[in-house]
Amino acid sequence: MTTALATASAYRFVEAWGMASGSFARVHRPRSVDEIQRILADLRERSVSLALRGTGNSYGDASTTRTGEVLEIHRMNRILGFDVETGIAEVEAGVTVRQLWRHILPLGYWPRVVSGTSFPTLAGVAAANIHGKNNFAVGTIGDAILEFDIVLPSGEVRTCSREQHADLFHGAIGGFGMLGVFSRLVVQTKRVHSGEMEVAVFANKNLREMMDYMETERASADYLVGWIDCFARGDAIGRGQVHRGRCLAPEEDPDPEKTRSLAHQDLSEMAFGVFPKSELWRIMRLLNNDFGMSFVNAVRYWQGRLEGAMAHKRWTLNEFSFLLDYVPNWKWSYGRKPGNGLIQFQPFVPKESAHHVCTEILRRSHAAGFVPYLGVFKRHRPDPFWLTHAVDGWSFAMDFRVSPSVREALWRHCGELTDLVLDHGGRFYFAKDLTLPAGVLERMYPADNLRRFRALKRELDPERLLQTDLARRVFGNGQGSAGRAAPP
Ligand SMILES: Cc1cc2nc3c(=O)[nH]c(=O)nc-3n(C[C@H](O)[C@H](O)[C@H](O)COP(=O)(O)OP(=O)(O)OC[C@H]3O[C@@H](n4cnc5c(N)ncnc54)[C@H](O)[C@@H]3O)c2cc1C
Numbered sequence: 001m002t003t004a005l006a007t008a009s010a011y012r013f014v015e016a017w018g019m020a021s022g023s024f025a026r027v028h029r030p031r032s033v034d035e036i037q038r039i040l041a042d043l044r045e046r047s048v049s050l051a052l053r054g055t056g057n058s059y060g061d062a063s064t065t066r067t068g069e070v071l072e073i074h075r076m077n078r079i080l081g082f083d084v085e086t087g088i089a090e091v092e093a094g095v096t097v098r099q100l101w102r103h104i105l106p107l108g109y110w111p112r113v114v115s116g117t118s119f120p121t122l123a124g125v126a127a128a129n130i131h132g133k134n135n136f137a138v139g140t141i142g143d144a145i146l147e148f149d150i151v152l153p154s155g156e157v158r159t160c161s162r163e164q165h166a167d168l169f170h171g172a173i174g175g176f177g178m179l180g181v182f183s184r185l186v187v188q189t190k191r192v193h194s195g196e197m198e199v200a201v202f203a204n205k206n207l208r209e210m211m212d213y214m215e216t217e218r219a220s221a222d223y224l225v226g227w228i229d230c231f232a233r234g235d236a237i238g239r240g241q242v243h244r245g246r247c248l249a250p251e252e253d254p255d256p257e258k259t260r261s262l263a264h265q266d267l268s269e270m271a272f273g274v275f276p277k278s279e280l281w282r283i284m285r286l287l288n289n290d291f292g293m294s295f296v297n298a299v300r301y302w303q304g305r306l307e308g309a310m311a312h313k314r315w316t317l318n319e320f321s322f323l324l325d326y327v328p329n330w331k332w333s334y335g336r337k338p339g340n341g342l343i344q345f346q347p348f349v350p351k352e353s354a355h356h357v358c359t360e361i362l363r364r365s366h367a368a369g370f371v372p373y374l375g376v377f378k379r380h381r382p383d384p385f386w387l388t389h390a391v392d393g394w395s396f397a398m399d400f401r402v403s404p405s406v407r408e409a410l411w412r413h414c415g416e417l418t419d420l421v422l423d424h425g426g427r428f429y430f431a432k433d434l435t436l437p438a439g440v441l442e443r444m445y446p447a448d449n450l451r452r453f454r455a456l457k458r459e460l461d462p463e464r465l466l467q468t469d470l471a472r473r474v475f476g477n478g479q480g481s482a483g484r485a486a487p488p
Helices: 033-046 097-107 122-128 166-172 207-217 277-287 290-308 317-321 330-334 354-368 407-423 447-460 469-475
Strands: 009-015 022-028 050-053 069-072 079-083 088-092 109-111 145-151 157-161 181-191 196-204 223-228 240-247 313-316 341-345 347-350 374-379 393-402
Touching (some): 033 069, 033 145, 033 181, 050 122, 079 097, 088 097, 097 109, 097 122, 097 317, 145 166, 157 166, 166 447, 196 207, 196 290, 196 317, 207 223, 207 240, 207 354, 207 374, 240 290, 277 290, 277 330, 330 341, 341 407, 347 354, 347 407, 354 393, 354 407, 393 407
Parallel strands (some): 050 069
Antiparallel strands (some): 009 022, 079 088, 088 181, 109 181, 145 157, 145 181, 196 240, 196 313, 223 374, 341 393, 347 393, 374 393
C-alpha cells in the first residue's frame, strides 16, 4: 500500500548554481517534520532516492539528482527564537542567512560565519560547513552550531550536539546531506556594536606579497579576503588587492541604532543612481570573454592601488559580507544557453606548499588557455568536522567559464590541477565542485574520518536513500579509484 502524500511537490528543472549541470526532477517542499517523515516513508516504499536541497547555491551538483527526487527545505523558514542576552538563535533549517541577519542586526548581532552570498539556507550552510572571510579567526559555521535536529532516512528524529550523538554531529556538519535532513538548528551569533565596519584596501604586486600581508594581519583583522587578477603573469603573478575588515568598538559609532537598521543596510536598486542593477548582467555579458575580463581585472587592480593610498573606508556589514550579491543574477553574464555557465574550482592547500601550488595553478591555467575570470584567496584553519575542507593553509577559488566547445578540455585541465593539489596534501570543497573524480576522498581525508563517515552512512541509510549527483560522482560505491571525471 502506498503512503498517502499530501505535501507540495512539482516536476521541474533543478540546476547547479553555476548552470553547468542539472536535470528534471520531482521536487518536494515540506513545511514540517511530519511532512519530511511522510516523504521519506513514501520514497522508501517506492525505492526512489532523494537529494536534499536548500536554495541551490552550490556551484556544482551538490543538491541535484539525475536519478531521484528532491526535497527542498526552504519553506521551513521560521525563526523560532533569539536570545538577546546570549546571541543564540534557534531556527527552522530553511531560514536563509539573509533572513537571519535581518532579524538579528537591529538587535546588535551578526551571524558568526557567512558565505559570500546571503541566499543560502542554514541547512545548506551546515551541510556544506561553510567558511567566511574570517575562517582563519573563528573557524567554519560548524564551530558556531550548538545543536541541530536531523530527520534520519528511517524517519527517526535525533537531536545532536557536541555532547549528544557527537558522531552524527561531526559527520552531518559538512556531510552534504548524506546522513539525514536537518530540520532545526541552534547557532551562536556574535555581538556587533555597529552596522558598519572599517575596511582597508591593500594592493599587492604578486602572490607572495598578498600572502605576507594577510599572514601579518591575521593576528588583528576580523576579516581578510584577497581578490586576485588571474590574468597577471611573470613577476606580477597573483597580483590583486586584499580587503581587511575590522569590526568597530562601541565608541567608534555615534549612532549604532541607525547603522544597524535595515534601511541603512539596504543597497540601492540602482547602479550609479540611474541604471537598474537587475539589468547590469547584460552589460557584464559584453565583457564576459578573455579580453573583457583581463581589462576588468586590471582595472580592479589599479583601483585597489588607488584606494590603498586613501584613508580606510566604512562599509555596511551587508556590503562587505555579500559583495557577490551586489549585481543580481550576475552569473547570467556567462550565457543562458544550455551547456553554458561557470564552474568554481576551490582547492585548499596546506600553508607550507600553498604559494608554490597556487602559482603553479595560475601558470598552468595560462598555458592551457583557461584563465579564471575571478580569483578569491582566503586564509583558513582546521576544524573537527569529519569531511571538512578547511586546512591550516589557504584556499584559492577560481571561476572558469564553461561552454560546450571547451567543456572536455576544461575538465581535463581541472583534473590535472586536482592531482597537483592532492599531491601537496590539499583538499577540495564540494559546494564548489563539479569536476572531482571518484577516488579523491582517500587522498583528501584522514582514513579514520572517512571510515567513520562511511560506517555511519551504512548504519543510518542502509538503502542509500539520500543521494545527490555529487555523492554518486565522488563517493560512488566507496571503492572508486582515482581517474578523470567526465563532464556531466
Ligand atoms: C555567489 C556565491 C558565493 C559563495 N560564497 C561562499 C563562501 O564564501 N564560503 C562558503 O563556504 N561557501 C560559499 N558559497 C557556497 C554556498 O554557501 C554553499 O553551497 C551552501 O551550501 C549553499 O546553501 P543552499 O541552501 O543553497 O544549499 P544547496 O546548495 O541547495 O545544498 C547544499 C548542500 O546541503 C545539503 N542540504 C540541503 N538541505 C539540507 C537539509 N535540510 N539537511 C541536510 N542537508 C541538506 C544538500 O544536499 C547539499 O549537499 C557561495 C555560493 C555562491 C553562489
